[in-house]
Amino acid sequence: MIATEEEAREFVSQQCSGESLKRLDQLVGALKEENSQQNLVAKSSLEQIWLRHIADSAQLLRWVSEPRGIWMDLGAGAGFPGLVIAAMRPQQAVILVESRKRRIEWLQRVTHDLGLDNCRVEGRRLEQVDDLEAGVISARAFAPLDRLLRLSARFSTSSTQWVLPKGRSAEQEVQALPRRYRRMFHVEQSLTDAEAGIIVGKGNWKGSK
C-alpha cells in the first residue's frame, strides 16, 4: 500500500517522465489555489493531494500499459483521474467530460496552462456528447455502476478497457449487476486505500446484453 505523500509522489514519479512530474507539481499548486475559490475536492484531502488524488488516479495505468485510442473520463470534476493520465501519458488522447460550468472553466484553464495538447474538455452532460469509440473509460465518484454503464454503453466497443475506482462498494455493485453481465468485470484492490476497490473490465456493454 502507498501510505504517505512521499510514497505517493515516488510511486507516480517511477511511471512518468520528469516533464510529466513537473506538470503534476504545477497541477497540485493550481488545485490548492483554485480550491479556495470553488469546492473542487474535499478540503480534508488537500494535505494529501498526492496520495488521495494523483497516485489514486495514476494507479489506473496498471490496467492500461500503453496508449489505447481515446481515454474518456466521465464526470472529471477537478480532473481526477483523467487530467493525471493526460499529464503522465502525453501519447494518450484524453477527453474529460464534465457538465458544471465552473468546473469546465477550471479544466479548460488548467489543461491549457499545463500544455496538455493531448487532452480535450467536453463541457456538457455525458448524455449530450456525440458518439465516439473509447479505448478506455474511467469514472471516479461519477454514478452508481448500473447507471454509469447505461450512460456510457454507446461509447464502448469489444476492446474498451473499463477502470472504475469505486471505494468500498465495488464488489457489491458488481454483484448487483444481472448475472450474465457480471463476467465482464472484476474488482481489484486500490493501492491508496485499503478499503477501496477498483472495478476493472473489458468489452462492449451493449454487446453483453
Ligand SMILES: C[S@@+](CC[C@H](N)C(=O)[O-])C[C@H]1O[C@@H](n2cnc3c(N)ncnc32)[C@H](O)[C@@H]1O
Ligand atoms: C463527485 S464528482 C467527482 C469528480 C472527479 N471524478 C473526482 O473523483 O474527483 C462528480 C462529477 O461528475 C459531474 N457529472 C455528474 N453527472 C454528469 C453528467 N451526466 N455528465 C457530465 N458530468 C456529470 C459533476 O458535475 C461532478 O463534477
